[in-house]
Amino acid sequence: xxxxxxPAEAADTLAALYPALAACWQPPEGAGDAGVEVTxxxxxxxxxxxxxxxxxVFTAGVSGEGRRRLARATLAALRACTPARITPDLGRAIxxxxxxxxxxxxxxxx
Amino acid sequence: xxxxETVVLETTKGRVVIxxxxxxxxxxxxxxxxxxxxGFYDGVPFHRVIDGFMAQTGDPTGTGxxxxxxxxxxxEFNAEPHVRGTCSMARTNFxxxxxxxxxxxxxDARFLDRQYTVWGKVIEGMDIVDTINKGEPPRSxxxxxxxxxxAA
Numbered sequence: 001x002x003x004x005x006x007p008a009e010a011a012d013t014l015a016a017l018y019p020a021l022a023a024c025w026q027p028p029e030g031a032g033d034a035g036v037e038v039t040x041x042x043x044x045x046x047x048x049x050x051x052x053x054x055x056x057v058f059t060a061g062v063s064g065e066g067r068r069r070l071a072r073a074t075l076a077a078l079r080a081c082t083p084a085r086i087t088p089d090l091g092r093a094i095x096x097x098x099x100x101x102x103x104x105x106x107x108x109x110x
Numbered sequence: 111x112x113x114x115e116t117v118v119l120e121t122t123k124g125r126v127v128i129x130x131x132x133x134x135x136x137x138x139x140x141x142x143x144x145x146x147x148x149g150f151y152d153g154v155p156f157h158r159v160i161d162g163f164m165a166q167t168g169d170p171t172g173t174g175x176x177x178x179x180x181x182x183x184x185x186e187f188n189a190e191p192h193v194r195g196t197c198s199m200a201r202t203n204f205x206x207x208x209x210x211x212x213x214x215x216x217x218d219a220r221f222l223d224r225q226y227t228v229w230g231k232v233i234e235g236m237d238i239v240d241t242i243n244k245g246e247p248p249r250s251x252x253x254x255x256x257x258x259x260x261a262a
Binding site for chain 1: 158164166169173174175177192198200201202203204207208209211213219222225226
């Protein structure tokens with residue numbers, strides 16, 4: 001679920017980094033009644049900037065043009081939210097390693 | 111019968127009175143009263159309104175995925191039918207995921223029976239509910255201006 005606001009502090013753990021990145025993400029409108037899910041894989045440098053382009057490795061709840069729009073929105077969110085604010089310790093720990101970020105939006109409905 | 115507990119929704123279209131049914135769904139009614147008492151619903155849009163079906167609200171984010179800070183509720187599915195004026199709780203495809211979002215039925219929607227927790231019924235102002243701006247989301251959503259717990 002997207003957070004209302006980005007956390008103010010630099011992330012010191014992956015558990016803190018994930019919601020900070022998720023806060024940038026908003027799935028496109030009309031993207032499935034039950035909600036959508038997307039997983040992006042990418043790597044960060046020590047300073048939190050992206051290495052190469054993230055790849056969308058999984059989507060659910062969308063198909064066809066909806067899937068393409070969800071992928072574009074997700075990649076745009078990652079560009080907008082990087083360099084990620086991370087502590088030097090976390091930067092050293094994760095630099096160059098693959099990160100899989102799973103983003104889920106579950107809508108409530110009848 | 112003792113005084114019926116109600117929630118009054120002052121909306122941008124007018125006043126809607128909902129009779130609460132703690133006999134059907136005590137925890138859901140408690141949640142509605144708690145959130146209304148906190149002012150949680152004040153200013154919240156009707157973000158998904160489908161003609162002939164229902165008007166959904168209770169999500170401050172207006173996206174349909176939001177909720178309150180309180181934990182999700184365990185389902186209290188009951189036999190009360192989803193008909194015109196029925197107030198029932200929205201959820202994800204997981205049964206125990208109702209939180210703050212609810213919907214008011216415009217018409218029969220019996221396929222929702224025992225799938226969604228019914229917790230109240232509009233006893234006044236259903237004509238107001240009919241005029242709530244339609245859309246998913248509406249271009250110009252109507253809002254709950256103020257929700258108040260009372261007795262009628």
